[in-house]
Each structure stands twice: as structure tokens, then as C-alpha cells.
Amino acid sequence: GESVGLHLPTLSVQEGDNSIINCAYSNSASDYFIWYKQESGKGPQFIIDIRSNMDKRQGQRVTVLLNKTVKHLSLQIAATQPGDSAVYFCAEKASGGSYIPTFGRGTSLIVHP
């Protein structure tokens, strides 16, 4: 079936570096995308979302880029901090479908002080 997947299972960076987490999706009908952060022992937390009529959206220290041509999504974290260490999931939804997001496997981001 259609799925959302992540390229890199683990990403290690130094504090202060910029981090880029990538995600590929295969459902061409998906038109809403979400990034979640999950810290150890906690449920996933919403970070940022983007709709398919946009190709870039910025938040506080985070930017999401969407390339619909190649069905690729990325999350950029500027000036990565140790508190950013977590597992990051991308998720997709399709309008006219269900309310359920389809999740990728997750990328573990490790930030070294």
C-alpha cells in the first residue's frame, strides 16, 4: 500500500549546527503534511505542518520544505540544541480521506553538546 518513509534512521549533529531530516511519501493524493517530535517517554508533539499549495513554511527555528514533484518533504532545524534530540516523524493526510495521518518510521536526531 501507499506509505510514508524516512531516508535516515539516525542523524547526529553538533550543537549549533543546522539539521535536515528528510521524508519521502508515495501517496500522490496527500495534500497535508505534518512533522512531529517525540521525546523519550512522551507522545509525539506537533512541530509544523504544510499544505500542498505551499512549498515552504517557516516556524521558530524550523522550516519545512515540500517538493511535490518528487514527493519529498524535509524538516530543517536551525542552530540545533541538545533539547532538539528526539525522534522526528513525518506524516501525511489526504483531503477527502480520513482524519488519520500516515506516519513514517521516524528519524532519531542526536545533538552533541
Add this chain to the structure above:
Amino acid sequence: KAGVTQTPRYLIKTRGQQVTLSCSPISGHRSVSWYQQTPGQGLQFLFEYFSETQRNKGNFPGRFSGRQFSNSRSEMNVSTLELGDSALYLCASSLAEVSEAFFGQGTRLTVV
């Protein structure tokens, strides 16, 4: 406003027993979905309830079931527990199709 609340936070059960997990969604959210998360796995979708009806179901055996009440609170049941059912069970609620799902802290189930 209050977030998604899951109870209990931790649970230890014996093989063969059954368990019921509870989820209270954010006020106004009618969609409640359940996920199983195990080490090394992503979030695996169990089922979704909307206005007391199961609207979608994932690829899990019939031992996994759920329901939703008129106040949108949801319960999930697992019967005849197996060791492999040990996992973090997450509940999420959503307001609309094109909006984010908000997650609870999860229930950590350990089957011994």
C-alpha cells in the same frame, strides 16, 4: 484547553489476560485514533473512531478492539494478551481532516 489524556500511564499484565485503555480527546474533537508503537517500529495505526463509529481499522488481529462514547472518549481493549503486545499505545484526537492530530502521553503496556 486540556490536551489528550490517556489512562493509565503504565500497566503490567500477564499473558492471556485482557486490558482496557482509556483516552479522553481534546474537547470538540470527534475523531480519536489509536496507535501501537514498539521499539524499532514506527507508529502503527490500530483504528479510528468518529462520532461513536469505527471509521477505519488497521491490520491488527481481532483481539484488538475499541469503542467511542457519545462524549468522544474512547477505550481500547486487547484480549488474550501476548508478549508481543508489549508496547506504547498512543491515542490521538483530531478536529478536522486537514489539521494535525494531537497525541496523549501514551499507555506503556508490559505483558509478562
